[in-house]
Amino acid sequence: MNLNWAFIVESLPLYKKAMWLTLKLGFLGTAISLLIGLICSIVLYLKIKGLKSIVLAYIELSRNTPLLVQVFFLYFGLPKVGIKWSETACAIIGLSFLGGSYMTEAFRSGLEAVSRSQIESGLSIGLSRLQLIRYVILPQAFSVSLPSLGANCIFLLKETSVLGAISILDVMNVAKDLIGMYYKTNEALILLVVSYLLMILPLSFLLSWLERKVRYAEFGN
Amino acid sequence: MQNSAINVFLEGKNFLRLLEGLLITSKIAFISIFLGTILGILIGLSRTTKLKIVLFINRLFLELFRIVPLLVWLYIFYFGVTTALNIDLSGEIVSIIVFTLWGAAEMGDIVRGALQSLPKHQIESGKALGLNTLELYRYILVPQAVRRMVPGTINLATRMIKTTSLVVLIGVTDLVKVGQQIIETSRFQYPTAAFWVYAMIFILYFIICYPLSQISKKLERKWNS
Amino acid sequence: MITINKTNNPLLIEVKELKKNFDDKEILKGLNLSLHKGEVLVILGPSGCGKSTFLRCLNGLEKIQGGQIIFKTKNLTDKNTNWQEVREQIGMVFQNYELFPHMTVIDNILLGPLKVQKRDRSEALAQAEHLLERVGLLDRKNDYPRQLSGGQKQRIAIVRALCMNPEVMLFDEVTASLDPEMVREVLDVILNLAKEGMTMVIVTHEMSFAKSVADRIVFMDEGRICEISDPKEFFTNPKTERAKHFLNIFQY
Secondary structure, eight states, X not given: OOOOHHHHHHHHHHHHHHHHHHHHHHHHHHHHHHHHXXXXXXXXXXXXXXXXXXXXXXXXXXXXXXXXXXXXXXXXIGGGGTOOOOHHHHHHHHHXXXXXXXXXXXXXXXXXHSOHHHHHHHHHTTOOHHHIIIIIIHHHHHHHHHHXXXXXXXXXXXXXXXXGGGTOOOHXXXXXXHHHHHOOHHHHHHHHHHHHHHHHHHHHHHHHHHHHHHHHHHHOO | OHXXXXXXXXXXXXXXXXXXXXXXXXXXXXXXXXHHHHHHHHHHHHTTSOOHHHHHHHHHHHHHHXXXXXHHXXXXXXXXXXXXXXXXXOHHHHHHHHHHHHHHHHHHHHHHHHHHTSOHHHHHHHHHTTOOHHHIIIIIIHHHHHHHHHHHHHHHHHXXXXXXXXXXXXXXXXXXXXXXXXXXXXXTTOTTHHHHHHHXXXXXXXXXXXXXXXXXXXXXXXXXX | XXXXXXXXSXXXXXXXXXXXXXXXXXXXXXEEEEEETTOXXXXXXXXXXXXXXXXXXXXXXXXXXXXEEEEXXXXXXXXXOOHHHHXXXXXXXXXXXXXXXXXXXXXHHHXXXXXXXXXXXXXXXXXXXXXXXXXXXXXXXXXXXXXXXXXXXXXXXXXXXXXXXXXXXXXXXTTTTSOHHHHHHHXXXXXXXXXXXXXXXXXXXXXXXXXXXXSEEEEEETTEEEEEEOHHHHHHSOSSXXXXXXXXXXXX
């Protein structure tokens, strides 16, 4: 395979810019997903009537449909009834909608892992339900949820690859343009794969390190 | 004009075409799941080997699919491999190849996980009862391994069905593509069709995937008790 | 311990015909008890007699199906009871200490006083350190629970409950999970509390401890209170057949 290295070097800035956009969208999507996940999981944990069914319905709807269809609906469908959001907004909303339900499940398993006796111990010093969640349950739930939360982050970052279809100038679109305009297929694809490796591998290592650190703090080994 | 736009589904053979698109989507999904499962089981069994090189290749294979998004793989095969090997593959065939490989990688991990989680004393007590290897597999190991594999497999199948939505981006006339075509042809008569069409596609995916996830949950609950 | 008759002191808790069920099984079948200020009640009985369940009813960890618990003239079985407030005044120490693993010792102790009672930090800290010193663990205040032995953790759990300034302390088999060497240090703390006049209800298996700390022994069997007597009398001359049978088990 003969690679045109000059072309590769020239294309680097394009990929770099696109990677930053992808990371930015991924980061925002993850942040909002975490917030949604936290709130929804507490709703489910406290079994708040009314809200509980809404949250459960939300989870099923977002988990059983593809992100592509969700963002197409937001970007192409909603404008027809007067709701017109930018492609960036649609991307972030789509990612958050999907991510929120995954994060809810992750937090939920952590919350349920905290033992009944810890809860009773907190109750016996007079903590209210919300104080219990804030000071006793959530901190302990966090270390249980962390692996899933981390895996979801990586999942969302990978899912950003579909956003090119709603005109987001991410690395997928850069690759596609280079192939379409210059026919430099191999170069474009290699840079594409490298881009994702560069974005995801460090994140994966960071999360592993974080998991180990949290586990050490809890258990000292 | 929204009220009449929903009638876009009654127009001509639109709804029928949507279902045809759904059929293509399902076809890709199920062929890939089927082939991927077979291949995956073989891979999974091979991971019980002690050969380091085999384990390494298997691990690499799995990690490649875990780190690189599936759409990138579709691009690689659709644009890259076809150019490199100078052959012309349809989007459909590329999709089936890529999804099968993905399915095989994940399935291999599921099989390995199921086999590893089998309690070792089952094998010992089976041997103590005088069962030979074949009988051991048939009556003790396989039923239990299958039980542990089913939730993961259904979960994988659901994910694969959802991900087939991507094949529209490499030109396959799947459910999403048909939807886009309907929107295009209805541009004058039903300008707001996009809203309803994408909503319908959303619902169709939900109708397929939700029952699958419910079945998985029920089976998990039944077998875990 | 000189038995001072404390039943003339003000009545803190009165239990009337307390009934509790688990699913459809009757666990507590109508208990009657009164607890006076400064009294130490020790509840003894065979496994499954309901003594821990009874204790847990007193601070609302178990729901009641019948009867009344009256704490300082307030009826706790009323539906509108604010258990949070009650638990500030009725403290509990558990068998498995249940310190919060993600907090240091001092944070464990200060959580209630600062966040629930909204006290001034320096004041609460002073009390916490004073109490820690009295149980001999002041130098461990910045350690995490996992760095402590069982006996140390249990002493911290007692300090944590005491820092809320409760009027009544409940102890649920607090030495049952400890290695024998550590039991003594915990029981010494409880004995000291009794000498200082803390009102306590203790569930325990430690017979000689029960004899020395109790003002009255409450003997339970199968969900009922069979006998309430002076500790000296209970151990040398129990009144009921069941009590005799129970004590025989403990004499080797």
